[in-house]
Amino acid sequence: MKGTAELLKEHQLKVTPQRLKIVMMLKKHGHINIEDLYGEMLKEFPSVSLATIYKNINQMIDNGLIQEVKLPRSKSVYELIKDPHLHMVCDKCHKVEDVVVGTEKIIEEAEKLSGYIITESFITLRGICAECQATQ
Amino acid sequence: MKGTAELLKEHQLKVTPQRLKIVMMLKKHGHINIEDLYGEMLKEFPSVSLATIYKNINQMIDNGLIQEVKLPRSKSVYELIKDPHLHMVCDKCHKVEDVVVGTEKIIEEAEKLSGYIITESFITLRGICAECQATQ
DNA sequence: CTGACTGCAAACGTTTTGCACGGTA
DNA sequence: TACCGTGCAAAACGTTTGCAGTCAG
Numbered sequence: 001m002k003g004t005a006e007l008l009k010e011h012q013l014k015v016t017p018q019r020l021k022i023v024m025m026l027k028k029h030g031h032i033n034i035e036d037l038y039g040e041m042l043k044e045f046p047s048v049s050l051a052t053i054y055k056n057i058n059q060m061i062d063n064g065l066i067q068e069v070k071l072p073r074s075k076s077v078y079e080l081i082k083d084p085h086l087h088m089v090c091d092k093c094h095k096v097e098d099v100v101v102g103t104e105k106i107i108e109e110a111e112k113l114s115g116y117i118i119t120e121s122f123i124t125l126r127g128i129c130a131e132c133q134a135t136q
Numbered sequence: 137m138k139g140t141a142e143l144l145k146e147h148q149l150k151v152t153p154q155r156l157k158i159v160m161m162l163k164k165h166g167h168i169n170i171e172d173l174y175g176e177m178l179k180e181f182p183s184v185s186l187a188t189i190y191k192n193i194n195q196m197i198d199n200g201l202i203q204e205v206k207l208p209r210s211k212s213v214y215e216l217i218k219d220p221h222l223h224m225v226c227d228k229c230h231k232v233e234d235v236v237v238g239t240e241k242i243i244e245e246a247e248k249l250s251g252y253i254i255t256e257s258f259i260t261l262r263g264i265c266a267e268c269q270a271t272q
Numbered sequence: 273c274t275g276a277c278t279g280c281a282a283a284c285g286t287t288t289t290g291c292a293c294g295g296t297a
Numbered sequence: 298t299a300c301c302g303t304g305c306a307a308a309a310c311g312t313t314t315g316c317a318g319t320c321a322g
Contacts, residue, residue: 071206114265116263119264122208125252
C-alpha cells in the first residue's frame with residue numbers, strides 16, 4: 001500500500017498531522033462519515049476543529065484524492081478513489097462494502113437506450129450482509 | 137395516466153390544492169428538487185410555505201408515493217415511485233432521465249461475490265445526453 | 273364536527289466563512 | 298520567510314418543529 005504522506009503529496013496537499021490521520025482513517029475504515037471521522041480525530045487531536053475536517057475533506061475531493069458516496073437512508077461517507085466498484089449497504093448493521101463487478105454491460109445497454117455517452121457510474125445496492133443473515 | 141387526486145387518496149393523503157400541485161409538478165418534470173418545486177409552487181400559491189413543501193414531501197415518501205433520488209455533484213431530486221429504473225444525469229444541461237434497463241445480471245453477480253441478499257438497487261450514470269452531444 | 277393541513281416563526285443540525293495564529297516546505 | 302493549514306467563533310444554509318388558524322372529509 002502506498003505511503004500516506006506520498007498520497008497527499010501526489011495530490012498537491014501539504015502533509016500535516018491532521019491530514020495524515022484523515023487518510024489513515026480512510027485506509028482503515030474504507031468508508032467513513034464526517035461525524036465518525038471527527039470522533040476518531042478527537043482521540044488523537046483533542047482540539048481538532050470540525051471546520052478543519054470539512055476544509056480538508058473538500059480539498060481532498062477537489063484534488064481527486066477522495067470522493068463522496070451518497071447513500072440511501074443515511075449520511076454520506078467518503079472513500080479514497082480507487083478502481084471502479086459498487087457499494088453494498090447492509091440494512092441491519094449498516095456497514096458499507098465495496099464489490100468489484102463488471103458494469104460494462106449495463107452501461108453499454110443504457111448508452112444504447114438513452115443516447116448518452118456515459119463517463120461514470122454510481123451503483124449502490126441495499127440488502128442484508130452474509131454475517132447478518134447468519135445471526136438472525 | 138392515473139388521476140392526480142386518486143393517486144393521493146390511494147396513498148392515504150388528503151387532497152389539498154398544494155398537494156395536487158406537487159404531484160402535478162412531479163408528473164410534469166419527472167424529477168424536481170425542493171428549490172425548484174418551491175419556485176413553481178410560489179407562482180400558483182404566492183404564500184405557500186417551504187415548511188409545507190417539506191412536510192408534504194416527507195409524508196409522500198413515508199406513504200410510498202414518491203422517493204428521493206440522491207445524485208452525485210448535486211441536490212437530491214424527488215420522483216413518483218414507478219417501475220425500477222436507473223437514472224442518467226447530463227453533465228452539461230444537468231437534466232435527469234429515467235432508463236429502464238435490466239439489472240438482474242449485475243445484482244446476481246454482486247450477490248454471488250458478496251454473499252448479500254439484495255433488496256434494492258440505486259444506479260445513477262453520469263454522462264452527456266444526446267442533445268448536448270449534438271450542440272457542442 | 274374533528275382531525276389533518278397550512279403558514280409563520282423559531283429552532284435545529286450541518287456546513288461554510290473570516291480571522292489571527294502557527295506550521296510546512 | 299512566505300504561504301498554507303489550523304482552531305475558534307460567527308454566519309449561512311437547509312430542514313424541522315410548535316403553534317394558531319383553516320380546511321377536507
